[in-house]
Amino acid sequence: MKAFIRKQGFLIDFTLSSLMRRKGKNIGLLIVYGLIVFLLASVMLFSHALRKEAGLVLQGAPEIVLQRMVAGRHALIPADYLDAIESIRGVAGTEGRLWGYFYDPAVGANYTVMVTPDYELSGNEVVIGAGISRIRGVAEGDFFSLRSDKGKTYVFKVKSLLDSESELVSTDLVLISEKAFRVLTGIPEGRLTDIILKVRNPREVQKVAEKLVARLPDTRPILREEILRTYDSIFAWRQGIVFVLLLGALLAFVIFAWDKASGLSAEEKREIGILKAVGWETGDVLRMKFWEGAIISFSAFTLGYLAAYLHVFYSSAVLFEPVLKGWSVLYPQFDLVPFVDGLQLATLFFFTVFPYTVATIIPIWQASITDPDAIMR
Amino acid sequence: MRIELSNIEKIFNRGRHNEFRAIRDVSMEIAPNRITCLKGASGSGKTTLLSMIGCLSRPTSGRILLGERMISGLPERFLTDIRRHTFGFVFQRFNLIQGLTVLDNIMIPAYPLGLDHGELKRSAKLLLKQFGLERVSNNPVQWLSGGEAQRVAICRALINDPGVLLADEPTANLDLKNSREFMELIGNLSESGKTILMTSHDPLVYESPVVDEVVEMHDGQIMVK
Ligand SMILES: Nc1ncnc2c1ncn2[C@@H]1O[C@H](COP(=O)(O)OP(=O)(O)O)[C@@H](O)[C@H]1O
Ligand SMILES: [Mg+2]
Numbered sequence: 392m393k394a395f396i397r398k399q400g401f402l403i404d405f406t407l408s409s410l411m412r413r414k415g416k417n418i419g420l421l422i423v424y425g426l427i428v429f430l431l432a433s434v435m436l437f438s439h440a441l442r443k444e445a446g447l448v449l450q451g452a453p454e455i456v457l458q459r460m461v462a463g464r465h466a467l468i469p470a471d472y473l474d475a476i477e478s479i480r481g482v483a484g485t486e487g488r489l490w491g492y493f494y495d496p497a498v499g500a501n502y503t504v505m506v507t508p509d510y511e512l513s514g515n516e517v518v519i520g521a522g523i524s525r526i527r528g529v530a531e532g533d534f535f536s537l538r539s540d541k542g543k544t545y546v547f548k549v550k551s552l553l554d555s556e557s558e559l560v561s562t563d564l565v566l567i568s569e570k571a572f573r574v575l576t577g578i579p580e581g582r583l584t585d586i587i588l589k590v591r592n593p594r595e596v597q598k599v600a601e602k603l604v605a606r607l608p609d610t611r612p613i614l615r616e617e618i619l620r621t622y623d624s625i626f627a628w629r630q631g632i633v634f635v636l637l638l639g640a641l642l643a644f645v646i647f648a649w650d651k652a653s654g655l656s657a658e659e660k661r662e663i664g665i666l667k668a669v670g671w672e673t674g675d676v677l678r679m680k681f682w683e684g685a686i687i688s689f690s691a692f693t694l695g696y697l698a699a700y701l702h703v704f705y706s707s708a709v710l711f712e713p714v715l716k717g718w719s720v721l722y723p724q725f726d727l728v729p730f731v732d733g734l735q736l737a738t739l740f741f742f743t744v745f746p747y748t749v750a751t752i753i754p755i756w757q758a759s760i761t762d763p764d765a766i767m768r
Numbered sequence: 769m770r771i772e773l774s775n776i777e778k779i780f781n782r783g784r785h786n787e788f789r790a791i792r793d794v795s796m797e798i799a800p801n802r803i804t805c806l807k808g809a810s811g812s813g814k815t816t817l818l819s820m821i822g823c824l825s826r827p828t829s830g831r832i833l834l835g836e837r838m839i840s841g842l843p844e845r846f847l848t849d850i851r852r853h854t855f856g857f858v859f860q861r862f863n864l865i866q867g868l869t870v871l872d873n874i875m876i877p878a879y880p881l882g883l884d885h886g887e888l889k890r891s892a893k894l895l896l897k898q899f900g901l902e903r904v905s906n907n908p909v910q911w912l913s914g915g916e917a918q919r920v921a922i923c924r925a926l927i928n929d930p931g932v933l934l935a936d937e938p939t940a941n942l943d944l945k946n947s948r949e950f951m952e953l954i955g956n957l958s959e960s961g962k963t964i965l966m967t968s969h970d971p972l973v974y975e976s977p978v979v980d981e982v983v984e985m986h987d988g989q990i991m992v993k
Binding site for chain 2: 401664
């Protein structure tokens with residue numbers, strides 16, 4: 392037993408010194424391998440975190456958004472609908488919203504302008520999201536202008552910046568007072584963009600929606616689950632592009648492993664022959680080489696995964712920005728909530744470390760079962 | 769230990785168009801505690817025969833007896849064991865592992881035995897001292913001269929204290945001075961009780977007074993004296 396343990400010690404020692412002997416080659420290997428893991432892991436972590444983020448955002452979203460439809464198109468909703476809605480059983484609260492999109496030709500971006508009761512704003516004050524602040528170069532206390540629908544420019548003062556948890560939704564947001572909003576848009580008193588409602592019992596959402604349509608036939612309720620689905624499909628589309636990246640990385644990995652599997656250098660073969668000739672068992676040689684491969688792939692995996700973790704969660708996935716940005720000028724600089732999924736980690740491990748190790752061990756096995764007399768030539 | 773070969777044949781690439789009979793019906797005996805030299809022109813089959821005796825390859829047919837034990841036809845597992853305990857090899861091209869130190873190279877054959885590390889190191893150092901290699905013991909082997917490299921190869925062959933030392937063309941890569949030193953060294957080893965089998969086409973080896981027996985080979989056969 393003691394001899395067995397000592398033997399393993401010798402094997403590991405020898406493995407480490409083997410690795411050191413071919414430092415250049417092994418470092419190169421580590422870098423290529425690590426990069427591939429980095430790419431794969433980045434994609435996995437990123438898409439997963441993004442979905443989670445979207446889920447979190449929508450948790451705070453209203454259960455039902457009620458719009459008025461005129462001739463099949465979204466129209467302004469009268470404020471007195473609020474009373475009618477509140478009298479429906481199961482409705483826990485309502486709120487009329489005023490919001491819309493404003494195009495800023497100076498930067499070519501669309502802002503979402505919104506009235507909110509959460510901020511006490513006077514007629515010439517606004518609160519803006521981080522993306523707008525960045526793109527327009529305005530900070531707290533600076534002036535900020537918006538063009539009305541009729542073409543007139545109004546100047547506001549930036550009261551503060553939004554520091555929302557999730558920049559994903561707040562980046563292009565401009566909060567404004569109701570008075571200013573009505574001036575900008577010309578929407579008369581007593582009209583709203585839409586109405587949001589809270590439902591007392593989540594299981595009654597469907598029922599409440601039906602009652603709404605029955606009582607106010609010119610309205611259309613939009614449920615949170617439906618929004619969730621739209622969100623999902625947007626992310627799915629973006630993921631598609633990322634998926635291409637992923638395939639690329641996988642392909643690189645296959646080529647890389649294939650190269651390993653296709654043979655040993657003459658020097659490596661010779662070394663295996665020497666070890667066998669001086670009395671190493673085939674099993675000893677295999678174990679030693681197995682450790683060699685395992686150490687490389689394990690370190691590459693760890694390094695690549697760590698780098699991907701930092702990339703996705705602490706640098707807002709800078710490398711993916713061009714892909715995900717798409718048409719959005721106001722790309723959110725969001726910090727995703729760090730999250731590691733055990734199953735995902737295991738999958739990635741299984742699809743990289745495992746095939747690599749097998750790929751390295753096959754030619755070694757072939758070399759180590761042949762008679763070692765070739766080294767005498 | 770006595771080694772006996774009877775009707776040994778070695779056919780390379782058997783059944784293919786390049787089939788080649790390297791050893792034909794060789795029967796011989798290698799006396800224990802003696803120095804035997806296989807002599808012959810290049811290509812006469814000396815190395816092939818030596819590697820079969822040392823269990824690095826198997827004869828196509830025939831029997832090899834090691835003491836009372838028949839070793840031709842044993843499975844790989846047993847051959848490894850015999851290689852480890854009975855034979856020490858000194859290869860023509862030395863075959864040291866590049867990048868490792870002299871000391872590490874010498875200890876490699878002992879690793880699978882799982883000996884105590886300190887003890888192993890002590891015996892390795894003792895060998896190095898015996899062969900005048902103390903000074904270079906921590907140098908990587910690629911720094912060694914030809915003579916030093918061969919002495920390291922001999923130390924490696926001796927680390928597991930085998931009964932038989934096999935050396936293939938031991939002076940092929942040495943100058944005259946180192947060759948003479950080698951023969952002297954071999955003489956000493958023989959006196960200490962080792963059986964030594966060498967191949968060579970160098971007269972300095974087969975005409976040396978330390979060699980007890982010379983066996984001449986030609987075209988894969990042993991020439992009758
Ligand atoms: N693996 C092999 N396949 C085919 N022929 C071989 C192989 N190994 C050796 N030979 C041939 O066997 C003959 C004897 O070789 P060898 O034993 O090395 O001779 P020596 O050591 O006496 O110079 C040579 O003609 C050589 O070409
Ligand atoms: Mg030869």
